[in-house]
Every structure is written in C-alpha cells, then in structure tokens.
Amino acid sequence: MMVDANHEIFMQNVQGPAWDLSSEYAAPDAPTVEADLDAVTALLDEIEALNVGLTAADPVPTAQAIYKLSVSARELLANLSTYASCRLSVDSRDDAAQHLVGRLTNFEKRSSELLEPLAQFTDLATDDVVDRYLEDPEVAPTSFLVSHSRKRRDEILSLNEENLLSSLSQDGIHAWGTLYDQLSGTIQCELLVGNELKSVGVAEAAGLTMVPDDAQRERAFRAINAAWTEHEEACAAAVNAIAGWRLEVCRKRSGSRDVHFLDAPTHMSRIERGTLDTLLEVAAKARPLAQRAASLQARAYGKAGFGPWDQRAPAPTLDGSSDISIPFDEAIDIIANAYGDVDPSMGEFVRMMVANEWVEGTVGPNKRPGAYCTGFAKSRTPRVYMTYQGGASDVITLAHELGHAYHAWVMRDLPISQQSYGMSLGETASTFGEALVRDAMLKRATTPAEQLDILWEEISALVGFVLNIPTRFEFERNFYEKRAERPLRPDELREMMSDAWRTWYGESLAEPDPMFWANKLHFYISGISFYNFPYLFGYLFSMGVYAERNTADSFFERYQALLRDTGRMTAEELARSHLAVELTDEAFWLRTVNSMAPRVDAFEALLDDLAL
Ligand SMILES: [Zn+2]
Structure with missing residues (x-):
C-alpha cells in the first residue's frame, strides 16, 4: 500500500x-x-x-x-x-x-x-x-x-454418563461446529467489485455489505448466498445434527421433569423463561415502530424496501459533505463530559483510563480488527482495545468499550466469584455509555451530515435488535420444534427462515434472506444455543436503565449499586432491587420502547429536512 x-x-x-x-x-x-x-x-x-x-x-x-x-x-x-x-x-x-x-x-x-x-x-x-x-x-x-x-441439578446424569457425554461431544456436536468454521473460512464468493469480477472469501465479501454503495452491498449479499447454497447440504446436516444432539441430551436429562431446549440458554443468561416470553411479546409490540425505522432507512437510500443487505449499511453519503474527523483527545473530551454529566467521578474515570495508558487506540498494519474491553486479574485493572481512526462510529465504539471498563472498575473490589455476569446483563454499562455519548454528539452536531451519521447508528440498532434478533429467535425455536420429529431439508429451512423474516419485518422488507440459516455463524456455535435473545434483552434492559436516568432520584448511586450486583443476582432480582420493576411484567419494557419513538420521529424529520 x-x-x-x-x-x-x-x-x-x-x-x-x-x-x-x-x-x-x-x-x-x-x-x-x-x-x-x-x-x-x-x-x-x-x-x-x-x-x-x-x-x-x-x-x-x-x-x-x-x-x-x-x-x-x-x-x-x-x-x-x-x-x-x-x-x-x-x-x-x-x-x-x-x-x-x-x-x-x-x-x-x-x-x-x-x-x-x-x-x-x-x-x-x-x-x-x-x-x-x-x-x-x-x-x-x-x-x-x-x-x-x-437449580439444574435435577438434570444431572450419573458421573459416568456425564463423563461419556462430554468426551463424545468433542467429535460429536463440536465437530459439526468445526466443520462450519472450516467451510466459512474456505468457501469463495464470485462477485463484481467495481467493474472487476473477483473471487473473495466470505469474510471479505461480508465487509462489502458495509459499504455506502447500495448496489455493491446487494451484489456481495447475493454472492455470499450463492456460495452457501452450494454447500447447503453440508450446512443442513450440521445444523440438524447440532439441534438433534441438544434435543437428545434434553430427553436424557428429563428424568425428574421435562427439560426444554430453552432451559439451558435461559439459565446461562440468568433469566427466567417467563422473562423471555415477556421480552418477545414486547418485541412484537415494538415491531411497528422498528418497521417504520427500517422503512425510513430504505427511504434514505431512495428505495421502497429494506433489504437483508442493508443490515450493516452505513448512513448514505450526502452530496458535498466532507469526512469529519474527531482526533482521539477530542473524543475523550466528549466522552468524559458526557459520562461526567451522570456523575463527575464517571468523567474522571474516563480521563484516568487514558492517563494510566490503559487504552490502545493506535492504527497499525498488524493489528487485529475489532474492539473489546478486557482486564488483568492480578492488578484488577481494565484495558480497552480498538483502532481509533476518528469517525463518529469510532467515538461511539470507544464510549461503548469504556462503559465495559467502567462496569469492571465499579466491581473491582468484589470477590472474583462475583465479578462475572451473564450475557444478558453484560452490555448494561456499555450500551448506557454509548447512549450517553450519542446524545451528547447529537447535541453538538452542527451539520445535517453529522446528525445523520449519529441518528443512523441509533436507528440501525433499533432495527437490528427489535426485528433481526427476534427473526433469528423465531426461526431457531420453530426449527427445534420441528427437528424433534425429524431432520429438515434445505428447502424447508429456507422456507422457515423466509417466514420468520416476513413475520418480523412485514411491509418494510424488500425480500427475505432465505439462506440466513446457513450464512449466520450463530446457529453453528456448538457451545451455546439461542445466541440471539440475550442481545435483545441486553439492548432493551440497558435502554431501560438509560431512560431512568432523568427520572429517578439519586440515579447515580442506584446505577452503581445495580452494576455491582450484576455478578451475584439473576436479572429478575437485579431489576426488582434496583429499578423496582418486574421483568415478567410488560410495563418496564414498554416504557423503554416508548422512549425510543421520539428518536424515530427525529430521524424522519431529518430525512425530510435533507429531502431524502
Ligand atoms: Zn459490548
């Protein structure tokens, strides 16, 4: 280069x-x-x-x-x-x-x-x-x-059976996951990039579904699906075997009561089945708002329907707008001020992370992509990793990871056994930090292009969490129910997947993604099933906490106490003690959903202003 x-x-x-x-x-x-x-x-x-x-x-x-x-x-x-x-x-x-x-x-x-x-x-x-x-x-x-x-001790088999099960699973269920990983790492997609016909791997083609060029995104999506279609028999065999293995294990564990395929994933997320049911009912009620958001995203690109290739589309590029770039130091000012608005100590925390050299944000040729927060167990100090290049989404990513770091910091004096939390509560502080900074950036945005960049991220999140995640959940649940009778053929999986897309996206959708059961890695993770609803829970729960920010007395003290208890309470206990709400009751969730409606209105008003 x-x-x-x-x-x-x-x-x-x-x-x-x-x-x-x-x-x-x-x-x-x-x-x-x-x-x-x-x-x-x-x-x-x-x-x-x-x-x-x-x-x-x-x-x-x-x-x-x-x-x-x-x-x-x-x-x-x-x-x-x-x-x-x-x-x-x-x-x-x-x-x-x-x-x-x-x-x-x-x-x-x-x-x-x-x-x-x-x-x-x-x-x-x-x-x-x-x-x-x-x-x-x-x-x-x-x-x-x-x-x-x-709580799940009545499912445990004899010591010999447990040992046999876990040793067989290596070349059983986990081997199917490995097969999928190997396929996705080696299959090639043929597609036009610009004017050139290219053969690229799935990961590279997936990168092309994130570019502003609408036609390029669609070509990449179709090329990915064509590649997976060639391997649909292998994928169907894998996904049927993974689900079949789990259903058989549930049957074997059903000695004293019927073990359901959703018992393990909800237990792992530390939520009750009743909470999951409520969550999906609320998502169904939020559907019209999220469908409106998806239609507006399509409108911003000058088209009638939202396509599966639009899931990771960036905001459309406006004529005459130039790239804005926010230097790292300025980003830290923005984040520290926004965090400091909740409590000065939160702003000080952000500055301390930088002063202690606990943030990695350089641009380098051999750096791995992505962003994460981690921590050292001995010194109990957090670290944030990313490649910071100055875009608005980089600032938001930094705010997100610093949220995770703050969560760890607040818990640093607790016994190690109380410092890990389920996936459903793991995104509370990060999504909260993201929302804080997004709102601060929106206030400070002077041009419509900047406003569009920030609101776009928010609207994409709403569509992703409230429409796409339930689509995945609905497919997976329907699939497990049918799989209990017999393995399903690729055409049946395609139909079941398309139905789930239509149910959730409704009129906003240009066309469903029939191959989503094959092209989505999450259905092939052999260590965990239903790797979808915890995302929806995490998003709505943390937006709910965020919505409390301006209404509750002594919010900061309660927020800190809530974060500290994430490793020693179920989600229901946590919500009861710190937010005084019942998660099996729709009221809390619906308040959160309603708090998002003005954001969709603001997005629509901006598109009107921009004549998009
Ligand atoms: Zn996160």
Missing part, C-alpha cells in the same frame, strides 16, 4: 495512544511469566492431590481447600492469557505471545479437568453439606454461583 506523507501526519494527530502492558509483564518470555506458570503448576498439583478427598466421609474441608487454591490458579492463568491475547491483538505476528498461548492451552485443559470434581460436588451434594461448604468466609461469596448452578 502507498503511504501518503500528509495522511501519515494527519493520522498521527487523530489516532489513539498505545497501551502500556509492562505493568503486568515485561515480555511474554520474561522470568515473571515463568514464575507465574510455575506457581500455577504447584497449585494444580496440590488440587490433584486433594481431589481424592472429595469422596471422603466428610468432603467439606477438602472442597473448601480446593476452592481456595482454584481462585489463585484461575487468577494467574487469566492474567497470563489476557496478557498474551492483548499482545497478539496489537501484533498478530508476535511469536513469543503465540508461543505463550500454546503453552497456556495445556494449563487451561489441566485446570478445567482438575476442577470438574469440585463442580460436581457443589452441584450434587445435599443442601446441608453445601451450606456447611459455604460457611467458610472465603467460600461464602460463591453462594450465588453455587445456588444458580444447583
């Missing part, structure tokens, strides 16, 4: 700073890394020696001792693995970090095998034995995790 000297100087002023990882380790082959690995080995050896004691007449003291050792082992392993993956994000060719990752895999495998007996003990022991186990002050903080896991 040619490097333009002016562009280089320009990027120097716009891009973000590099992060500092040296506070953790000097290098992936530093003596301190070896020392931590040795310490892990010693801890795991001790656990291995203790494990036999779990079958003793009184296993409680042994279980408590194993738990304490496991906390230290996990902390060290997490620290090392975060360090290695942070290094690889910045330079994917970092050989020393690659080497460390390889070594850690064996440690992690050994650790999870050695800790399985403790997990079975806490799941299967009688209530009074578990109560005694939890009496130790260092173990007591795990009581939420233990009791949540025990």
Whole structure:
C-alpha cells in the first residue's frame, strides 16, 4: 500500500495512544511469566492431590481447600492469557505471545479437568453439606454461583454418563461446529467489485455489505448466498445434527421433569423463561415502530424496501459533505463530559483510563480488527482495545468499550466469584455509555451530515435488535420444534427462515434472506444455543436503565449499586432491587420502547429536512 506523507501526519494527530502492558509483564518470555506458570503448576498439583478427598466421609474441608487454591490458579492463568491475547491483538505476528498461548492451552485443559470434581460436588451434594461448604468466609461469596448452578441439578446424569457425554461431544456436536468454521473460512464468493469480477472469501465479501454503495452491498449479499447454497447440504446436516444432539441430551436429562431446549440458554443468561416470553411479546409490540425505522432507512437510500443487505449499511453519503474527523483527545473530551454529566467521578474515570495508558487506540498494519474491553486479574485493572481512526462510529465504539471498563472498575473490589455476569446483563454499562455519548454528539452536531451519521447508528440498532434478533429467535425455536420429529431439508429451512423474516419485518422488507440459516455463524456455535435473545434483552434492559436516568432520584448511586450486583443476582432480582420493576411484567419494557419513538420521529424529520 502507498503511504501518503500528509495522511501519515494527519493520522498521527487523530489516532489513539498505545497501551502500556509492562505493568503486568515485561515480555511474554520474561522470568515473571515463568514464575507465574510455575506457581500455577504447584497449585494444580496440590488440587490433584486433594481431589481424592472429595469422596471422603466428610468432603467439606477438602472442597473448601480446593476452592481456595482454584481462585489463585484461575487468577494467574487469566492474567497470563489476557496478557498474551492483548499482545497478539496489537501484533498478530508476535511469536513469543503465540508461543505463550500454546503453552497456556495445556494449563487451561489441566485446570478445567482438575476442577470438574469440585463442580460436581457443589452441584450434587445435599443442601446441608453445601451450606456447611459455604460457611467458610472465603467460600461464602460463591453462594450465588453455587445456588444458580444447583437449580439444574435435577438434570444431572450419573458421573459416568456425564463423563461419556462430554468426551463424545468433542467429535460429536463440536465437530459439526468445526466443520462450519472450516467451510466459512474456505468457501469463495464470485462477485463484481467495481467493474472487476473477483473471487473473495466470505469474510471479505461480508465487509462489502458495509459499504455506502447500495448496489455493491446487494451484489456481495447475493454472492455470499450463492456460495452457501452450494454447500447447503453440508450446512443442513450440521445444523440438524447440532439441534438433534441438544434435543437428545434434553430427553436424557428429563428424568425428574421435562427439560426444554430453552432451559439451558435461559439459565446461562440468568433469566427466567417467563422473562423471555415477556421480552418477545414486547418485541412484537415494538415491531411497528422498528418497521417504520427500517422503512425510513430504505427511504434514505431512495428505495421502497429494506433489504437483508442493508443490515450493516452505513448512513448514505450526502452530496458535498466532507469526512469529519474527531482526533482521539477530542473524543475523550466528549466522552468524559458526557459520562461526567451522570456523575463527575464517571468523567474522571474516563480521563484516568487514558492517563494510566490503559487504552490502545493506535492504527497499525498488524493489528487485529475489532474492539473489546478486557482486564488483568492480578492488578484488577481494565484495558480497552480498538483502532481509533476518528469517525463518529469510532467515538461511539470507544464510549461503548469504556462503559465495559467502567462496569469492571465499579466491581473491582468484589470477590472474583462475583465479578462475572451473564450475557444478558453484560452490555448494561456499555450500551448506557454509548447512549450517553450519542446524545451528547447529537447535541453538538452542527451539520445535517453529522446528525445523520449519529441518528443512523441509533436507528440501525433499533432495527437490528427489535426485528433481526427476534427473526433469528423465531426461526431457531420453530426449527427445534420441528427437528424433534425429524431432520429438515434445505428447502424447508429456507422456507422457515423466509417466514420468520416476513413475520418480523412485514411491509418494510424488500425480500427475505432465505439462506440466513446457513450464512449466520450463530446457529453453528456448538457451545451455546439461542445466541440471539440475550442481545435483545441486553439492548432493551440497558435502554431501560438509560431512560431512568432523568427520572429517578439519586440515579447515580442506584446505577452503581445495580452494576455491582450484576455478578451475584439473576436479572429478575437485579431489576426488582434496583429499578423496582418486574421483568415478567410488560410495563418496564414498554416504557423503554416508548422512549425510543421520539428518536424515530427525529430521524424522519431529518430525512425530510435533507429531502431524502
Ligand atoms: Zn459490548
């Protein structure tokens, strides 16, 4: 690639700073890394020696001792693995970090095998034995995790059956997921890029569904689907096997009550089935608003219907508008001011992240794409990773990741067992931070092009969460119900998928995406099913918290307390204690949906102003 000297100087002023990882380790082959690995080995050896004691007449003291050792082992392993993956994000060719990752895999495998007996003990022991186990002050903080896991103890098979199931799953359900990953990594899409006929991988073609050129997006979408259609028999075999495996496991686990295929995913998300039902009823009620938003997005592109290739379309480019670029320092000012409006300490937190060199925002040739927030278990300090290039969406991404970092910061003094939360609550602080900054940017936007950029993101989110996510859920649920009788053919899967699109997008839709069951990776993740509704929950829940911001007394204190409890309460308990709402009651959700209507109105008014 040619490097333009002016562009280089320009990027120097716009891009973000590099992060500092040296506070953790000097290098992936530093003596301190070896020392931590040795310490892990010693801890795991001790656990291995203790494990036999779990079958003793009184296993409680042994279980408590194993738990304490496991906390230290996990902390060290997490620290090392975060360090290695942070290094690889910045330079994917970092050989020393690659080497460390390889070594850690064996440690992690050994650790999870050695800790399985403790997990079975806490799941299967009688209530009074578990109560005694939890009496130790260092173990007591795990009581939420233990009791949540025990809710499904009536599904547990015999130890031999569980071991057999988990060893067979490697070449069973997980092999189908691997097959899909290999297919999606190797199949080629033929398409016109500009005037040139090209053959590109699926990931590259998917990148072309995010460009402003409407015709190019559509061509990329059709090329992707043509490629998947050639492999539809393999995909159908995989998706039928994955669902069939899970349904069979549910049947085997139904000894004392009928286990439903939605039991595991809702339990994992720490929400009740009743909450999921309410959530989908509310999404159905929000459908007209979201369909209106989708129609407006199509109108902005001068067409009648929203196409499946428009899901990740950027705002249309306006005539005569020039690219606006927000330097990193200015972005931090915007975010710190918006966060600081909730409470000064939140603004100070943002500035501290930068001052401590905990944010990686440089532009580099070997950086991995994407953005994330992670944290070091030993020092309990967060890190934010992204490639900052100055666009409005970069500012919003930065605000999102700093939200995750704030969430971790607020929880940093809690026991490690209370710091992890389900996917449904995981996006609370990030979506909140995003909404804060989007509103601040909208207020500060001076040109219609800037306003369009920001409102577009918001409207895309509404359409994505309220129409696309339920489309995925509805297909998957209908598929599992039918799959219980027999495997489905590719044409049946296409029809079922098209029906789900029509149900949710209604009149706003140009045409459905019949191949969405094949081209969407989420249906092939072998470790987790229904990887869809937690997104809808997270979006509506955090927008609900955001809507409380201007109405509730002492909002900040309550917000902080809510975040702190995300790792030790179910979503229902959290909403009850901090928002005084019942999640199985539509009222809370409908208030949130109604708070979004003015945003769709504002979007329509802007399109009118722009004569789009
Ligand atoms: Zn996030």
